Amino acid sequence: MRARKELILTERTLSYRTLTDRTLTDRKRLASNWGIAAICVVVVWVMAGHFMPGGLPFGISLQGLVYGALNAMTAMGLILIYRSTRIINFAQAEIGGLCASFSVIMVSGSHLTYFEAVPIGLVVGLATGALVDLIFMRRLANAPRLIVTVATIGIAQLLGAIELALPSLYGNGGLSSVSNFHFPSAVSFHLGPVLFKSDEIVVMVVVPIMLVALWWFLGRTDVGIAIRGSADAKDRATLLGIPVKKLSMISWIVAAGLSAVGSILTVPIQGANVGSVVGPEALLLPLAAAVIGGMENLSVAFAASLGLGVFEEAIRWSYPQSQTAAVDVGAFVVILVALLVRRRRRQRADEIELGDVYNVREIRPIPVLAKELFEIKLLRYLVPSIVLALVVFLPLIASDSRILLISDMAIYGIIAVSLVVLTGWAGQISLGQFAFVGVGGATTGALLVHDHLNIFLALIIAGIVGALGAMVIGLPALRFPGLYLAAATLAFAVPVNTYLLSSKYFPTLNPSYIPRPLLVKRFDLNHPLDFYYLCLGVLVVAFYLAYNLRRSRAGRAVVAVRDNDKAASAYGISPLRSKLVAFAVSGALAGAAGGLYVVGLQGIQFGGFDPELSIVVFTMVVVGGLGTPLGAVLGAAYVYGIQYWLHGAWVYLASSTGLLLVLMIIPEGIGSQFYKLRDLVVRQIIKRHDIQSIRGKVVSQLDSDLKVSEATHRAAIRLGALEDLELSAPSAHGVGASEIENPLIKCESITGFYGETQVLFDIDCAVAPGEVVALLGTNGAGKSTLLKVMNGLIVPKSGKVIFAGEDITSWTPQQRAKVGLVTVPGGRGVFPSLTVEENLRLAGWLNRHDKKFIEDSIRKALDLFPSLEKRFATRAGLLSGGEQQMLTIGQAMLCKPKLMLIDELSMGLAPAVVGELLRVVRTLADSGVTVMVVEQSVNVATVISKRALFMERGRIRFSGPTPSLAQQPELLKSVFLRAASKARKARSAVSNGAAVGGHDAGGQDVAGPDKLGKGVAGPDKLGQGVAGPDKLGKGVAGPDKLGKGVAGPDKLGQGVAGPALDEKFSLEVQNVSKSYGGVIAVSDVSISLKEGEILGVIGSNGAGKTTLFDICSGFVVPDRGKVFIDGRDVTNLGPNWRARNGLGRVFQESRIFPSMTVSEALAVAFETHVDVKDPLASMLRLGAVIDSEKVIKDKCQALLEQLGLGRWHDSYVAELSTGTRRILELGCVMAHDPKVLLLDEPSAGIAQRESEALSELLRGIADQTRASMVIIEHDVPLVSSVADHLVCMHLGEIISRGSTAEVLNDPLVVDAYLGRDEETLVSAGPA
């Protein structure tokens, strides 16, 4: 039997394709794809030539290729910046425009030759790239990507201002002629109607060379790989000694150079726009090409750019009378189709790229307790009343032109509010918002002029049309991350302006004259004041609607999806629908604003809805503040005011500098300052009151029937109290640092801060050469911070760091890496988008000139971690957690480490993997490398280090031999010993069949190395040592439960029967399989759960556990097999549908909704219990919505109080500690009240003692909700204490199932997961 199982394991191991196999397959597939693409191109070309009115002469095609190649230069620049910084650089075309202007000026103004002028233009381009990085990008290095993306819009405007001012600065007289700017060669040839001169020939030669050079640069050079790696993980790159700042500058220089070359080559062919701004339209086709290339693939983007070029010229050729409109419409259709046919691909590596890219911190709400105070109530009504009075009465004394100005500001304010909904709340970028204004305007105009409709009705219909338009664009685009919507909306904005809103094509829709209505036969809108009041009224309504939306379920859903769409889905929210709702509301508001806009203009004229206006309004909301409508309106007033009062280059200058200054100084926008003032006042008021009495009053007012069980309540309070304990533990000074002679590294009196919070207090510590030291401590103790001080990522407020006798306090991380101070970060320390090979190569950056060392070191790393060799060409983001950790250590080996700082070595890893890593660390230590390892697991610390430091609350409270740590009861009594003993018991259970887990279990001795290899029970011991029912609180899963739903028992050789047909399961998974590109993630897996049952899932990293969860919850569609919830086949339902059918999910990293407040996050979890979800009803704040929200609010408040989270009510989730987040997350589970709950490593990231309380909490939740649970957990004691039975997965398959003891004793499990290393077993505690 055992031999057979081992054989199966071996076969499964071999089922992973080898590198060679995959490479061959990939190459074949690539060749096949390109072949198909080539055939398609030929077919399309032939068909176009046949069917298009003007045919498609070869000369025109070639010309299209030339233009496409020129656009490709910009597209490649876009991709390069995206790949290096993960932003869209909206200044890309403008940089090129500036270079071209300089070159032209040199020829026409200074009478230089072509060969003299071109280098000057290039130098300008390269310098511009460098300056952009130096001045702006470095300052915004830590800002969210949305902010950086918007900053590039400001940079584009700034460069535009320079372009505009350039001729004036230079002297206009010199710019009268640009006709001399040509490549000095008379070579030319005719192809059909097109004369190709030397300038075109230069493009044909230079651009392909540039493409190949760029491909080679990014893919083959160390610098190129480093640029990509830095984009993935900047801090990690820094720690490897990679000069991230220089690389960023190189990226910008190269990207600017690409644009410069493209623009300079364009000038002699298409002329120069000296003294004008390039504008967003110039970015459309390059951006479209880049989007088609997924913002990653240079070859595809280049091919797309060529295709778009030919497409554009073909349309121009066939439709000379409406070429602009035809091209714009065509480009839009192409982008839309590209999005529609694009398959949504979401892999682990891709997810890493998303994260908090577009998260925008909203204005912190007034604390719920403070709202009860009279002064606050007064302020809440008084301030808006004063503001309203001002905006109503001040215009009475203003001139007509000023009234018109503020009317326009009000209209722009409505548009700004629409963008707050879309960008601020939904995290989506629209670069075509003014197109919806245009659509709404045309609708209003047509209704007013042709149907003589009432203006209010016309505005409502305009809003509806705007919403419908948004949904049409949003449906294909919103299936993907935000960047795609940006591209789609920009593509939409252009043809709306040139085609849809042109009276040539749609005369009825675009009346050139729209009389201003007479309202109720009394208010003449021709009168500026009357029109202003109308605009103000609509703005107030827009404000009101948006505000209502945000504070309702619909708004919560929108923000939740923005924060974490997977978690939102898991609570029953449809991400696509939520995004669509936000976009539709945004479109509706913009449409209504458009109605007012055209009434104000009294007509729709050609070109009145230029895409650049969309950029302007986007700028408005960023300047004002994306998180609040009030700020956005202020931003609208600022930007529109600039446009009104300033002219020419000054507009761009003021707008751009305003934007950039705001982004760099107050990224929350100018509106946030108002709220800061408000918060100041509120704090002062609160200080004067007894807040506890108010709290009691608030709680007593709660009207909720929601009650948690006493056990759950106690467990939650205990877990929270443990957190508090960490915060309130007494301090002690560090000891031992001075006792070490000639330390390799020494910290002297280090104090450190995160923002205004002090996290390190007067730290003294030292590590001797060759020593292995463990740095222990609970969550938030400051361990990782101390490590960052040592490696240079954090500069201490005071104190010194001395390395090898040298003061390195002011050294950069790169300098420290050079002298051998190497860090192995916790969790994902790899560069996800790089292959394993590239990761290793990149790690050798400091020694890259020593080829032999690099080769030897890589070889050594692969020898230590053979699994990495098999996945040498795989993107690191696709590796399992364990493999990533192996790779991270492998990287460290290429840095010639003298001191290795290892952060959280065992976090989230399977015991067997931890064991493997420990062996490697020991090997390194044996080779003379000094090691300092940060751990939360005392077990790991015990087995690896001889000396330990213990930290708590930012202070070192113990320093000495690790075994002595056990003799510090004041530190460890309630923390480590019990857990350590529990771990020992777990091991004991494995070896002897003893009971697993139990809080009353005692024992002091930690298993020693002499027990290595012992205690692995044979099959004959199966079934022994299962904990009694009294401990688990329910009947223990007996052998009869084994194999439920297992369809492939023959594979296991166990002959276990499948589920009986008449059995009803809460969750049933039947024979599901899933592969990613050739790698089997899950194979033929079946599990089933009855009501109230708890199943633990263990298995090594990469075993397929999370994929199995993803299949269960609908995030991954299985290749085969079915999933049933309560007997209903949900295989084809999405995650949100499954959530509504009773499936709950808790994710691994406990991030839930970081930018939401605790109360809001909890309210999201009540999704399935919300009575009224209709966004329209929410916006209108109908009575039913008020009732529904009141119920949810009270339930949230009650639950928070019962879980001890009341004090965090208005805190952002991101501000909570991991443990508190866990409580909140489990509170969310209770709110969701699922029938089946999937918990993915609930103990990950929390301290050992908290883990114990967690098990009680889980058990309490299980008892209370009667939910069936599936728990993935590496904390064997935890999962053993909670689960009724276990399954163990390995390489995508279930290799064992049964009671906890049976599974833990299964030799297959021991081999594949637990390992035979005693230390590993001991260390199988919480990460």
Place this chain on the structure above:
Amino acid sequence: MTVKKVVVRYLPFTIFIVALVLVLSFVPSISKSTSSASNSSGTGSSNLSLPPGVTPQLPSGSKGLTVAGVKCAPGVRQIPWSKYAPECEPAWHGNNGGATAPGVTGSTITITYREFVSTDLSEIYSLLPKQIIGTNSEAVTTLKADIKVFNKYFELYGRHVVLKSFTGKGDLIQEMTGGDQAQAEADAVTAKSLGAFADMSLADTSEFYTSALADQHVIAFPLLYLQNRAAYRQEEPYIYTPGPDCDSANEAIAATVGNAMKGLPAVFAGDPQLKTKTRTFGIIYNDNPYAQTCESDLVNSLKTYNVSPAKVGSFNFTPQNLPEQIINIIEQMKAAGITTIIFADEDPVSPGLFMQQAQADNYHPEWLFLPSFTGGNIDADALNRHFASEAPQEMSHVIVPGIASSKASSQEDYKVFKLGAPPKAKPLPTYSLGWAYAPVMLLFSAIQQAGPDLTPTTFENAFHHLTDSAPNGMFGQWNFGPNIVDPAASFQLLWWDPNAISNQDGLKGAMEPCFSGKQFLFAKARQQIPVGSQLACFGSNG
């Protein structure tokens, strides 16, 4: 959600919506009569009665001395040496009715000037140097000089014209390409708030600004865009232009093509293979609504001569992709074997760009430009010399209906400027001087003709009843009549002679007239242009 729940929860809202729909549907904001009436105001009736107490002007043809002391007699004009001044009006005394209209008081008539502003000004100057188009201060200086003289010479019934200039918020170039419409609206409101009866912003008058002025009931004299008569009439009684409008322009082009070009070899083309080829025509026009209408009218006019363009191309005046459009259109024309390109647009920049591209493509067809007051900008030697420097091989194949220039210093626009301006004041360049003079002359003429009760309606009525100009003036013939808002009535056919010495500035390169300088009337071009023989241009006798 059950139906019952829906009903309960949404009933108030549903009732509200239904009520709103009903009320709003049956109580429209705009009555049909209001919207249609807005397009038919200002009929230009000739039988307008004076308000009580206002002293009427003297009957037409009355004798006496003008305010400047000129003795009125049959055929004498208000300014005797001007070919464009109206009939002589003896001095008037009495009650002018005071503030008869917005912008009019008992003693003043306010006109405004929006200063030329553009983000893309630098680009304009790179394409059309400042020395050709002038500056804001030169325009104001010129206007002030003209107004000063005309205030003295014209009978304004106790009032005088006051000029107020302001810096506009709108960007002219943006407005011309569709942008800054809200700013144009704001500028019109500013003009109104400054008390404007009329706006005289000369070249800085986009369609949006003009339209906004009309909405504010301020009279405007646009110069830089071409509309057909129907479009102008939609804005009555607020829009006037020295013209010609695009109906007149089309008549001139169609008659030239139909009578003297079609069916004949393209002898004026530059390419040898084109010279011998029977003419095929292509049209290039700006793809904005006004030019589209004009182009459509032109095609219809050509049809009456049995001429159909073999290729039509349009462009959008957007800096971002204009070059690409130009390249494509020239390639289209070249590929279609077009011998004669009719360039049906008026902006002063694009002709040069198209000709440059044609030259770069070694394509040298005949070019026929649209006439207008700015004459497709071809009838001014300084500007044409600029084009010729960029595309000499194209300019030497250009034909344009216009008026040949005479010596600048002897032209009446220059004379008036010298009379009114301070000694060292700098006028607009000679090319642009007439831009200021013609509308000011029209404004004063119509104000005088309108009499003391000055309103937009009486102004319009007066405009229609102005006396036709004397022949051979610097703008050609001006004719007036019912519904005429553009008095330009005659044209010459001109061609570019790079070797001729210009009358205007004495430099080499000038527009020379065909047919020995003969003028044709737009309205009678079909009859007047010789049929069946080549144009007598480029030194040819036809």
